[in-house]
Amino acid sequence: MITIALDAMGGDHAPDVTIEAAKVFLEEVPNVKVKLFGDEAVLRAKLQANDRLEIIPTTEIVTGEDEPVKAIRGKKDSSMVRAAQAVKDGEADAIVSAGNTGALLTAGLLVVGRIKNIGRPGLAPLLPVVSGNLGSRFILMDAGANADTKAENMRQFAILGSYYAAKVLGIPNPRVGLINNGTEAGKGSALSQAAYDLLAEEASINFIGNVESRNLLEGVCDVAVTDGFTGNAVLKAIEGTASAIVRLLKDKIMGGSTMAKLGGAMLKDTLKGMAKDVDTSEFGGAVLLGVKAPVIKTHGSSDARAIVNAMKQAVTIIESGFVQEATDFFANE
Structure with missing residues (x-):
């Protein structure tokens, strides 16, 4: 048992x-x-x-x-x-x-x-994809277990995240992306470039190249790989933005006209569903892989x-x- x-x-x-x-x-x-x-x-x-x-x-x-x-x-x-x-x-x-x-x-x-x-385990939360297939999610790895990360650690993060996506989430041939400040190969810091080269050579993963953080919630990849410092910043920015948007909508409706409040009442179930879609706790916790x-x-x-x-x-x-x-x-x- x-x-x-x-x-x-x-x-x-x-x-x-x-x-x-x-x-x-x-x-x-x-x-x-x-x-x-x-x-x-x-x-x-x-x-x-x-x-x-x-x-x-x-x-x-x-x-x-x-x-x-x-x-x-x-x-x-x-x-x-x-x-x-x-x-x-x-x-x-x-x-x-x-x-x-x-x-x-x-x-x-x-x-x-x-x-x-x-070399170093990484923290892997599941985050929501909010366009297209609602209810789906992607893995962010590493989200803060390691402030200082080497390219080899990031290669291992990619492999672990890919296995997790396939075995636990049931995603066939999961797409692995490297978070960077542009999608072109050769972009980013020395660490990013070194990690890119290792991921491109790793036969066990489906590496799709660099991805930008602004596209993560659109489902651009199934496993988003980065160093722990960057990953933690990305995680907190996503969680903070989602919370702020829900709060902003509520404040605008409750502080608006009578028509706005009536509209809000009619959309109550829809807004609750939206809040649930972006609530990371619906997917469980962050796993130390x-x-x-x-x-x-x-x-x-x-x-x-x-x-x-x-x-x-x-x-x-x-x-x-x-x-x-x-x-x-x-x-x-």
Whole structure:
């Protein structure tokens, strides 16, 4: 039976939302077990353990202010570290957390461990495609696990992202694009040019060349590859813009004329659907690719539904065999 390790104490609204997420997940997904790591008294007051739900008592919490490496090495009995250790020890198959991003990435690297021959794991969120095939998505890789990146790391990001798109998302022959400031070959920094050459020579991927960030939401590629610094900036710009547009529409309607308000009322369901289409939490969390088991990070402000989606995502990744296939590929490098 698949087992998900859930960090009950991670996130802005923990443990209430993680408790609710565990309940909903177990109701919606059969034949999967949840190990919930956190404050025993708090968890047992709101949850009843059973054959599919195990409460693991912990005494420490990794906070948002903690320095990642110090937290993972110093807070051995925290909910995050104990959950990651359970994955390493084979007691769980994946970890899901809404806690400190840097600490979770460090736990993935130092506790769960890298796949052999992977230089640096990368963070891969799923982002929406908002033109054409609504509901589809693309992978951004790396979205912030590595501030300093080498061209070889980006080649590995492309391979990992391509495998993920094919095995987990079911995209045949996924298109891999390199984020750059122009589509022509030879554009960009020395790093971009070196990465371009490596991707163009990599036979295991379907490399389509450079792509511009303005075209990402149009579905120009299935895997958008970049260094972690750039990827994090792109991710935050997309999320911030989507949130601002939804807020702007709401403000214009509510602050407009009576006709505008009536029109807004008529479009209420459409606007809700639009907001859902651009909500990244609908697709699950960001996955740390390149480690030995799924490590999934949800937003610190995640609600229960977002965490449930991330847990379902973990199950899909495990069932797909993605990690083993990636491990086999890089073992031969």
